[in-house]
Amino acid sequence: MSIAYENYLETGILTASPQKLQLLLIEAAIRSIHRGKQSAASGDQAAASEHFIHAQDCIGQILAGLNYEGAADIVKKLAAVYVFVLRQLAEGAFERNEKKLDDAVRVLEVERETWRQVCERFGSGAAEGASGLSLGDSALVRNDAPDRLPNAITSSMPAADADSQLCHGFCLDA
Template identity: 30%
Template sequence: MSYQQYQQAYQTNSVTTASPGELTLMLYNGCLKFIKLAKQAMEDKDYQVKNTNIQKAQKIIQELMITLDEGADISKQMMPIYDFINRRLMEANIQNDSAILDEASDLVAEFRDTWKQVIQLTRSTQTQGANV
């Protein structure tokens, strides 16, 4: 088995064994990765790679949008922000503006960091509950 095959097997296993919370965290990290790659491509004037990576980031944001629980109050607050991020990514792509990519990246990073804290708190609470 080659290194790439091992890496692919590991990634597949990571996704299939992850909790829903960990999957969401992976989506945020993937979105940030694609925004970073798009920004680098923009600087390199490789517009095809820029476009591809921005579209990948947009698809992740759209996936996060459609998986929101419409009944939850927090979802009503998150949806407009996701929509804003998606529109800013589109504008960055059209205008070749790395500052707009930075803005979108900052918002996604805030969501990711908050989500990471939620996962840590949930694990801590579950561990304490198991020890009682």
């Protein structure tokens, strides 16, 4: 990966609004599940496991980013959705059960579309968050994203070279 592209990705993640980070995590989880299924189908169980674990990490980061201090009922329901996805993903990966993996992807695809609409309506960049319309300031997503968040997002992004890693440790092998 070129240094310019690495800098572009790093800047995009570090300046993203909470709702955009949520969307990036969901997209990273979906990519990782698809890659895991492809690796399993080709017989590379080690790579499949790595991809499924990465998807689980993404979901874990989503759960860690929920703000339980606001509208607790809504957040608890949202957390239950992600716990379901995490359970389907873990069981599907362990059992090599495509239906459970597909169920996880289906739920994540609905969430992806929801967060795309949120980003379109309220803005997906840090500048838009200043308008007071950002859902990042609401009860759903915390503004203090975990330090490890960029790892979960970028490690499933396409790389020009399989051994490439983003600068400053932002990318784990995926």
